Amino acid sequence: MKRTKKAYERIARGWVLVGLFAGTIFAGFPVFWMLSSSFKKNSEIFAYPPQILTEGFSIDAYLVILSDPVKLRFFFNSYLVALSVTALTLIVATLAAYAFSRYNFAGGKSLNLVILSVQAVPPITLLIPFFGVIVGLGLYNTYQGLILTYMVFTLPYAIIMLTAYFNTLPKELDEAAKIDGAGPLKVLTRILVPISIPGMVSVGTYTFMIAWNEYLFALTLTRTEEMRTVPIGIQLLMGQHSYEWNEMMAMSILGSLPVLLLFLFFQRYLIGGLTSGSLKT
């Protein structure tokens, strides 16, 4: 009995590994090919037969990207916008989540429902009127315009996730601080925020990713080259008369690094926070 069970487990493990390796090729090969191509000469990209490491192996494509002030500006813009959106989203969402988690107030439920349904509003629906609103506010082709716009898409999720997080913290914590004479803002900043760091990290990472990746509004609400972000920069590379595939791949790798690194560092928080936030309201 024992032996058959062991034999069965060995076979099962074999099949699980086969499945896992098949999945790895499906998920990982395109990414691997992107990396490999970024080190090729452009003439070697479609070499027949394909090669992983070519004779022309070099980091030239990266040097071209990193020595071009226009492309460095794309990166600067993306970092500036994404970091600002992250900081502002965390502040605004923390305040709102505190109210939703700790107070029962008239209109609170309806407001929560509005915030929840905002997530389902198609970006394309907002695009046409936004153009008018952003131009009207004098924010066309500015960082502020992009930052405000992105917050509409990051806030709902951030508020839902942080409210869920605050709800898991016992109310006795606040009560104790209140008895010591702390006001609501102090309770929030001194008690709740410090113990919510894991939740904040997960919300912050997710917010950064949304802002870093956004394409449609970056395309429409900016006009000049010095205001463009990385996703638009990659599209601009595609629009050039000759395709420099190796440079596009190098820029793609560089453009993915921040998110890859964030994920690597905060993986555990992110996966936990992600699932609790998306599925609970």
Added chain:
Amino acid sequence: MTQVANQPARVIETRAKRARFTQALTPYGFVTPVTALIMVLMVIPIAIVIGYSTLDNVIMTPESEFVGLQNYVKILSDGTFYIAARNSLVFTVFSVLVHFVLGLAFATLLNTRLLSPFVKAIFRSLFILPWLFTVAIIAVLWRMLLNPNGIINYFLISSGIVDVGVEWLSSRSTALLAVTFINIWAGYPFFMVSLLAGLQGIPRDLYEAATVDGATALQQFWYVTLPQLKPIIISMMILDMIWTSQQFALIWLTTGGGPINATEMLPTYTYKLAFSTYEFGLASAAAVIVLLLSMVLAFFYVRHQKARD
């Protein structure tokens, strides 16, 4: 304390009233920033776009005329609108179904007890990879992979499946399939992560009880795993339908809706009406139709969430 005791009762009462009043106002203070943002950047724009959709030649001419529902009539009698709607439907349904199947398969593999947590963590990170790339990057990557001389055609030719390199993204018969495939690749990890969390939340004793009753692995999957995951599956499917039907960037950057409308979808159709032909009134009507479709899905999502709580 003594000071308070010495004060007339009226003063104490006013103070208590004022304190209660401030306390009642506190939560509104906390939600003011988000409410203001949502008003300016969500509620007002939606009102504007609904207004635009009833006007003729809006934005392009200073004096636009109220035309009632005429823009909607024009959209709903435009053949391209139905092509876009059909493509959106095909794209969304296939994407969501395969996201679910792949997500569940990978989550089940990653939930195995036969491998060490460390090995599983490595595979999990690898499987999440596609989700970490932005759409613009995914588009340019797959344009390279699916190039007639690209690596995928190389594999297909050398294994004898096709004779010559296929123009996956620029041939009418394959473009929709190709963008759907790219979207499947890009989107399954979110499903996988949620389902994995769901799998890990299923109590072990349910499986033990099933084993005692003599259930096979397949029966356990059908009668224990799937019913336990059902609420997550339904939530994820509705959310994914909302997101996939709104996908713009991936299509715009791979095929632009072409060749000859083969991959035209509601968002690209709307975008072109606005920013290629400058028919902002018509585009607004299309945008409102897209909004209504999403709101129907959102309604089911919220109702499902409420039922779960």
